[in-house]
Amino acid sequence: MLNFTKFERINPEKRDVLQRLKDYNEVYQVFEKQRAKEQADRCMQCGDPYCHTGCPLGNFIPAWLKQTAEDNPDLAFALSNETSPFPEILGRICPQDVLCEGACSLNTGHGAVSIGAIETSLNERAFEKGMKPKFTEIKSDKKVAVIGSGPSGISAATFLLRRGIAVEMFEREDRAGGLLMYGIPGFKLDKTTVDRRINWLLEAGMKLHLNCEIGKDKSVEELESEFDAVFVGIGAKAGNWAKISGEDSSNVHLAMEFLTGLQKRNMNNKADYIDVKDKNVVVIGGGDTAMDCVRSSVREGAKSVKCLYRRDEANMPGSKKEVVNAKEEGVEYLFNVSPKSIISKDGIATGVELLETTMSEPDESGRQKVIINEGSEFVEEADVVIMALGFAPEVPAFLAQANIKTNSWGGIEINDKFQTSNTKFYAGGDCRRGAHLAVTAAVDGREAAKEIIKALM
């Protein structure tokens, strides 16, 4: 350990740009065993490890880095899976620069330990050797329903099954995984990694009901009578519009409509998707979802792809590495522009009218406001406009039927035990936080499962 002067920080290699534009396969390669070992060997084994605090799951990072560096892959695998329901997935998609790696003591000078890449590698190498996450053989007589198969639902199911509690998962889509399956594109997360985790839950005894929407195909009353507790992990997928004139044009779409259509086509060969080949695509928004839209558009063969964002590059909310990847792939950025209207003819958008903006001086909290420069209008031509302006919870009717209270923006209210106002129902993930991260959804699922276990056993 402590070999951070011997080995410099290395990021996983990326596939060549021209190759990666031809498909939706993952951009980053998984570290070879020796590379993961060397990179783990850089860890200083801090007495009070900040990386552990920076990780929302509180993963035992220095412990599994040490076991990786000292060539104890079985122990590294066990430690990594102890606190995380799907470490190989989070190693791929967490914004590590603001989480574990951002908090690493080496981040200030020598370069943080490449924690995410090592986490993915140690797990993938273990799977290659036939290792699997462990579930208990002892089964209790308790039964929990999990609504939604996204990261919060998968996490809740994992930790419940580990304690021998029977789980039935209900998912309205035709495949499990939530946004891991039909949101995050394959170039960031290979879908087989999601299927693999779901299959292990099925092997551990979980029953999965696909194409089953709670409130429509199965009622709240049925859940209440059949199960000892219910975990609600229904996400927050309702896209926000810019609320400007012309956005009802037929070629203006919400980000999820675009991304989900492409991913369903990629997996099921269904033809129902938004075709942007040879078109000028304009994506409005500057977060991770916008990056996924622009990067999907270049893979679809769009004529030009532009990302419009109302702040400057330094204030972009998404992961910095994804912005770099998008630039490499040919995406153009227009910073400091705010959409005023969609220019359309006969119900079809031909461009976006924009206003230039300036950033104010930072206030006491350091936040800079967006100032619209009146009279600075100009038009950016577009054949397809995609709105990637964040998400809100959907607030389905079954919540009220179950007496589950929501707050002013539609988020499910919970107490410190993850219980909703109906104490048989627990909730977590985006449906209670608002659109957030896979890792925080995983935390909620794990913590809610612990509370359910305490209440039932």
Ligand SMILES: Cc1cc2nc3c(=O)[nH]c(=O)nc-3n(C[C@H](O)[C@H](O)[C@H](O)COP(=O)(O)OP(=O)(O)OC[C@H]3O[C@@H](n4cnc5c(N)ncnc54)[C@H](O)[C@@H]3O)c2cc1C
């Ligand atoms: C395009 C995109 C890219 C992202 N990229 C990243 C990233 O790189 N890194 C990261 O950490 N996070 C990323 N996120 C955020 C992350 O995906 C979410 O925070 C996370 O998936 C939330 O998990 P969840 O379980 O709360 O909800 P979801 O993943 O949304 O899952 C909810 C599930 O519930 C199902 N459901 C809803 N209502 C019902 C019902 N009535 N009955 C049955 N099933 C129902 C839905 O179909 C869905 O499958 C991204 C999000 C998007 C949209």
Ligand code: SF4
């Ligand atoms: S789960 Fe995310 S934050 Fe935690 S160690 Fe893994 S990559 Fe880092």
